[in-house]
Amino acid sequence: MISIKILKNVFLVFLLSFVLSACATQTKKVDSQIQGDVYTGTDTVEYLASGVPDRVFFATNESVLTTASRDTLRKQAAWLRKNSDITIVLEGHADERGTREYNLALGERRANAAKDYLMTYGISSDRISVISYGKERPVDSGSNPLAWSKNRRSVSVKAN
Amino acid sequence: MRKILLFILFFLFNVSKAYSLIEVDITRGNLNPLPIAVSPLFSDSDTKQELDNETNIIKLGEKISEVVENNLRRTGLFNPLEKNAFLQNPDVAHLKPRFEDWKLIKAQALITGQVKFVDEKLRVEFRLWDVLAAKELMALAFTTVPENWRRVGHIISDKIYERLTGEKGYFDTRIIYVAEQGPKTKRIKKLAIMDQDSFNTKYLTLGNELVLTPRFNPTNQMVTYLSYFKNLPRVYLLDIETGIQEVVGDFPGMTFAPRFSPDGKKIIMSFAKDGNSDIYTMNLENRIVNRITNHPSIDTSPSYSPDGKFITFNSDRSGFQQIYVMKSDGTNVKRISFGKGLYGTPVWSPRGDLIAFTKLHKGKFYIGVMRTDGSGERLLTENYYQEAPSWSPNGRVLIFYRETKSNSEGKGFSAKLWSIDLTGYNERQVPTETDGSDPSWSSLLSN
Numbered sequence: 001m002i003s004i005k006i007l008k009n010v011f012l013v014f015l016l017s018f019v020l021s022a023c024a025t026q027t028k029k030v031d032s033q034i035q036g037d038v039y040t041g042t043d044t045v046e047y048l049a050s051g052v053p054d055r056v057f058f059a060t061n062e063s064v065l066t067t068a069s070r071d072t073l074r075k076q077a078a079w080l081r082k083n084s085d086i087t088i089v090l091e092g093h094a095d096e097r098g099t100r101e102y103n104l105a106l107g108e109r110r111a112n113a114a115k116d117y118l119m120t121y122g123i124s125s126d127r128i129s130v131i132s133y134g135k136e137r138p139v140d141s142g143s144n145p146l147a148w149s150k151n152r153r154s155v156s157v158k159a160n
Numbered sequence: 161m162r163k164i165l166l167f168i169l170f171f172l173f174n175v176s177k178a179y180s181l182i183e184v185d186i187t188r189g190n191l192n193p194l195p196i197a198v199s200p201l202f203s204d205s206d207t208k209q210e211l212d213n214e215t216n217i218i219k220l221g222e223k224i225s226e227v228v229e230n231n232l233r234r235t236g237l238f239n240p241l242e243k244n245a246f247l248q249n250p251d252v253a254h255l256k257p258r259f260e261d262w263k264l265i266k267a268q269a270l271i272t273g274q275v276k277f278v279d280e281k282l283r284v285e286f287r288l289w290d291v292l293a294a295k296e297l298m299a300l301a302f303t304t305v306p307e308n309w310r311r312v313g314h315i316i317s318d319k320i321y322e323r324l325t326g327e328k329g330y331f332d333t334r335i336i337y338v339a340e341q342g343p344k345t346k347r348i349k350k351l352a353i354m355d356q357d358s359f360n361t362k363y364l365t366l367g368n369e370l371v372l373t374p375r376f377n378p379t380n381q382m383v384t385y386l387s388y389f390k391n392l393p394r395v396y397l398l399d400i401e402t403g404i405q406e407v408v409g410d411f412p413g414m415t416f417a418p419r420f421s422p423d424g425k426k427i428i429m430s431f432a433k434d435g436n437s438d439i440y441t442m443n444l445e446n447r448i449v450n451r452i453t454n455h456p457s458i459d460t461s462p463s464y465s466p467d468g469k470f471i472t473f474n475s476d477r478s479g480f481q482q483i484y485v486m487k488s489d490g491t492n493v494k495r496i497s498f499g500k501g502l503y504g505t506p507v508w509s510p511r512g513d514l515i516a517f518t519k520l521h522k523g524k525f526y527i528g529v530m531r532t533d534g535s536g537e538r539l540l541t542e543n544y545y546q547e548a549p550s551w552s553p554n555g556r557v558l559i560f561y562r563e564t565k566s567n568s569e570g571k572g573f574s575a576k577l578w579s580i581d582l583t584g585y586n587e588r589q590v591p592t593e594t595d596g597s598d599p600s601w602s603s604l605l606s607n
Contacts, residue, residue: 061480063435096563099504099518099547100372100598101417102474102481104386104393105430105437105458108414112435131391132414132432136370141344141570 038066039149044139048156052079055155056114060095060148063109065117073114076156077121087159090114092132095148100134107132114154129159184237184325187583193239194324195266197291198229200243201273201284202250210277215306221250221275224284227313228271230357231331232320236586241267254287259294267291271320281305284312288320298323310359315606330552331356334602335559336374336383336400337577339363340595344570351385353400356601358591364400373417373548374398375600378510379424383600384408386416395429397444409442409449417460422468428452430460439473439490452490463507463515464488465532472496472506472515472532483517485532496534505548508532511555514582518547518560527560529582540584550600556582559590561597 033041037059046054054076056069065073080086092111094103111130119125140147184194201221203211211220232238246253247261254272262270273286285301300319302312311332318329339352351364351371365371365387374385383398387405395408395415409415411431418429425444430437439452439462453459457477464471472485483497483506497503501521508515509529519526519539525546528539546562559579566573575597577590590599 061476096545097520099461099474099481099520101430101461102458102476102504104372104414104416105432105460108432108437109435109458116435130413131393133370136347136372138345140568141566141573142568143565143573144568147568 033146034149037062037149038068039146039152040068041150044150044153048076048158049079052076054157055153057149058110058152058154060152061098061106063106063113065113069114070117073117074121077118077123080118080123080127081121085160087127087129089157089159090128090130091137091155091157092130093137093151093153093155094135095151096135096138096143097148098135104132104134107134110152110154114156191585193237194268195241196232196238196269196271197241197246197262197265197267198225198232198243199246199248199250199253199270199272200225201275201286202254203275203277204251207275207277211275211306214277214280217306217309220282220306220309221273224275224309224313224316225271225273227310227357228317228320231314231317234357234588235321236581237325241265257289257291259289259291262289262291269297269324271316273316277306278303282309282312284309284316286316288323310355311605314355314357318604327556328554328604330554330557330601330604332605333553334376334605335577335590335599336364336376336602337561337592337596337599338371338374339592340575340597341367344566344573351383351398352592352594352596354592361593364398364403373598375419375550376602377420377424378422378553378603379420382420382424384418384420384427384429386418395427397427409440409447411440415440417462419463421464422466428462428464428471430462439471452488453486453493454490461505465508466510466512470508470532472508474504474506481520483515483530483534485515496530496532497537498534499537507549507551509555510551510553514555516549516551516558518549527558527580538584540580540582541578541587546578548598552601553603557586558582559599559601561599563597 039057048054052075053072056072090111092107094106115128138151140150201224203221229240233240245265248258268291270289270291276283281303283303288298290297314332317331321329333356336353339350342348348367349371350367351374354361370388372386374383381400387396393414395418396405397408398405408427414432416430418427426441428441431440436456437458437460439459441450455477457475459475461474462471471488475484481502481504482495483503484493484495486493501519503517503519505518506515514529516529519528524542526539527541527549530537543562544565546560549558549560557579562576562578564574575595577596577599579590580587
């Protein structure tokens with residue numbers, strides 16, 4: 001009985017990993033700049049200082065920070081610690097494929113996800129303000145998945 | 161707007177309440193619109209001369225008739241007949257139509273009328289005739305200042321619509337919306353207001369700051385909207401008669417998604433703080449703020465039921481955007497949308513029985529309606545992108561906006577206003593001077 005169950009689970013895990021890897025290779029083929037719906041390219045990225053990217057990207061309807069996003073935010077935190085007089089505005093954005101009001105809330109949630117992470121790396125909340133633009137200020141005006149992925153973002157902008 | 165407008169409304173003759181042959185059913189898509197003859201309102205030669213001299217509006221009677229004719233045509237319920245085919249002159253017809261002549265051109269209803277110029281004022285009278293029953297259905301007269309001639313046309317349209325369908329009209333109304341210009345990445349947005357038939361557009365803001373989601377107070381000429389003035393997104397209140405604006409409440413963060421309560425005394429909106437949006441109300445008389453929802457998810461797009469007892473809103477507390485209904489004190493929260501896809505922008509019908517919404521499913525956007533318990537979902541229109549329905553005051557028509565796809569350079573993008581009947585028929589673009597979005601329909605101005 002137990003062995004059958006184990007066998008079943010092993011089979012399931014095997015099947016799942018097969019499916020996942022198949023998905024991964026497929027998206028890679030479609031576009032190497034998007035991974036799991038999150039933009040990974042550098043097209044629109046600007047730099048707060050050398051090696052300090054200004055923005056992080058999100059999956060559709062998500063505000064979860066990816067590994068790459070956390071890496072970017074740690075760099076921003078280090079830069080902010082070194083330059084203690086600088087304050088920033090986090091601008092949260094959504095893509096155009098959602099209702100306006102929900103997207104305003106979503107942009108705010110995204111910017112706050114970035115803010116929370118900066119705060120855990122020692123940046124005082126006094127130095128960070130947050131604004132959401134919802135879908136009002138896209139960087140890429142295309143109507144395609146790549147453009148949308150670039151627009152789902154939180155951008156750290158020097159405020160002083 | 162001008163309040164000089166004075167309507168003296170009286171019955172010229174007894175309005176016959178007897179059974180009439182013409183009935184327009186507006187509960188179904190009307191594939192056989194009622195053939196109606198709109199005979200131009202006539203003026204005698206003295207009046208014509210005076211009108212030309214005093215008002216600079218040539219052929220005023222014809223123009224008022226045109227307003228009526230176009231209103232009726234746009235409902236999809238009426239088919240105004242070609243004027244060239246009319247056999248009887250407007251002045252003679254107004255006194256006593258020769259019904260055989262109108263039957264001959266297949267008219268079932270006939271509108272006649274006269275414009276006079278008395279003491280610097282327009283006196284407009286009109287009659288509605290049932291051609292098949294060969295009798296008068298209604299006769300009314302209005303007096304007003306000449307500048308209001310388009311409104312007279314709208315009020316006549318409302319009276320005719322009401323007499324023939326049994327429901328209030330929606331012609332003497334206005335639409336407030338966001339006028340859009342410029343590239344997608346640097347879009348300039350202004351508040352704009354126009355008559356329901358797209359005439360008399362006025363811009364209420366200059367475009368210096370981003371403005372979104374204007375909504376009418378159902379009881380007066382106030383508007384609430386979101387402005388990014390000084391880069392602080394806040395809900396504002398605007399008096400469109402005086403132009404005076406003020407921030408609503410003193411919130412330490414973004415307020416958005418505003419709407420008035422049905423009595424016009426409260427604003428309900430979202431307040432976003434620390435990544436969480438909840439629903440609040442502010443009483444405009446005593447400025448007391450109440451928190452209505454308290455949940456770590458996004459709660460937004462609130463809209464009251466017409467009796468003020470319930471609120472429908474949008475929340476992603478289930479993990480995805482869905483529509484909920486609660487009591488107006490925030491208790492008894494119930495999810496009502498259970499179909500496939502995401503649901504947003506719920507708006508309670510002024511009739512109380514339906515909630516209109518936007519739905520996203522498999523990359524397509526729909527405008528639809530469901531009953532207030534979520535049953536009977538009906539999708540009215542499918543498109544690449546459309547959202548934000550707003551009800552006509554009689555609850556029979558929805559206005560919303562639609563965006564088109566753009567290529568990677570942003571070419572091909574447009575935002576336009578559209579309307580559709582509750583039946584799913586009679587979908588049409590609502591013309592605007594520039595691109596437009598976020599329309600909101602006013603209540604009837606005269607009543």
